[in-house]
Amino acid sequence: MRIIKQIKKCSLFDGFTDAEINEAFDYLQARIVKYSRGQLVAKENDLPEEICILLEGNLVEFTTKNSGKREVIRSLIDGEYFGLSHCYNPGRNLGYYVVAALDSTVLYVAADSIFGSDIGDGEFKSKLIKNLLRALSEKIEALEDNNDYITTKGMRNKIAKLIYDKYCEQNSLTVSLGMNRNEMAKYLNVSRPSMSREMGRMRDNDDMFTFRKEIIVIKDLEALKKLAESAE
């Protein structure tokens, strides 16, 4: 069955067998909804009670600034989801809009369904709970990581920390940032031109690295390390 393959892309079902997904499907009051391109999937003031998992297509989360223009928060690909933390935090509204950027298929799972006593005690239940707890914990980690960058003082420190952290992740002096300059500037909460200016200085004046697009070649790891650590 095609659906099962798609569901398996979602990290919330990590470790599930096909049989378990089938079993879970009913217990979780799962339902599948199709949206066509441009259609609104969720809005700012919704109080989600279901986790919304994208099976196929593309969803985009955005807010509308009070000037009226849209600010994209995130673009979801297959297997990604939204609303998880809102489901388990009653009364908190979503805070952003979601629209289908392409024709999309979505799986809704009732958040509370895992608490029912009627849910049986299949192995899948504890697997799912473990996955939910892990998913939320990873989100916390991501937010705390981002906070580290944002609160770091000084353009140079931010840049050095980002590159050094990527180096540690990727274990190579040639690192890929995994984002373009705009995304990077937003992630570090600085302006793009200022960031470019400083990256140029670090390259030309201080010979710390060279770069081309998203690829950085580190030339003075120690300098980066020192800057990165002095930051925290």
Add this chain to the structure above:
Amino acid sequence: MRIIKQIKKCSLFDGFTDAEINEAFDYLQARIVKYSRGQLVAKENDLPEEICILLEGNLVEFTTKNSGKREVIRSLIDGEYFGLSHCYNPGRNLGYYVVAALDSTVLYVAADSIFGSDIGDGEFKSKLIKNLLRALSEKIEALEDNNDYITTKGMRNKIAKLIYDKYCEQNSLTVSLGMNRNEMAKYLNVSRPSMSREMGRMRDNDDMFTFRKEIIVIKDLEALKKLAESAE
């Protein structure tokens, strides 16, 4: 029993009856540890597998900057805990130190114990899971809220947003910030003197509010609202 009263202070046990706490105690492989003042409770590189709940005393979380000096992250009071999100995110180390600032009593709960099939199916189990999911979700909300302030551009916008949000929470033109200037400056990620300077301007030049210590009396709500909204 004294312990039960203390355990009930912890939000992870919200909704538990005394009987359920007793029942849970064994299943959760709970253990109680006493620390004396100054003693190390956990360190940076620990990989927590137990949630550490403070029953009595005072714990302090801090990091040591590479200059060597300590930066306090948080001070825990009775019923608060640490390590939750680390337990459910295998491989992520704690990232900070914890010491007992006073003689303290601590409750450790094995994070994985809720998954055992031997845990029975007392009502307490789903209550606990619900509480865990809610706790993590609230942490996410708090981090996202803080991110909003930090990424907001402009001192004036930050201050206005903070005061306006407090007004919305407290529904009164006389609001309490709930933190002192240092804490506020750190929360907004600005320097305290610069913040004080701007608060003075908003008071003297623009008559938006008056203040004394943590108490703000709003005089021009509309102006604050406008600034707060233009921020996002």
Add this chain to the structure above:
DNA sequence: TCTCATTTGTAGCTTATGCTACGGAACAGT
């Protein structure tokens, strides 16, 4: 290969904000 759109780098000006240092106020403990 030409065109168009997107991404990236550069330049120059402006200013908001960081920083250090100091003085006064508030408060607690003896």
Add this chain to the structure above:
DNA sequence: ACTGTTCCGTAGCATAAGCTACAAATGAGA
């Protein structure tokens, strides 16, 4: 009441970084 400590406001200076506008480079599609 005296002292020490913490908290808060003020002042002045230095500068890092924002912003706008433009140019160069890249890449995609026809």
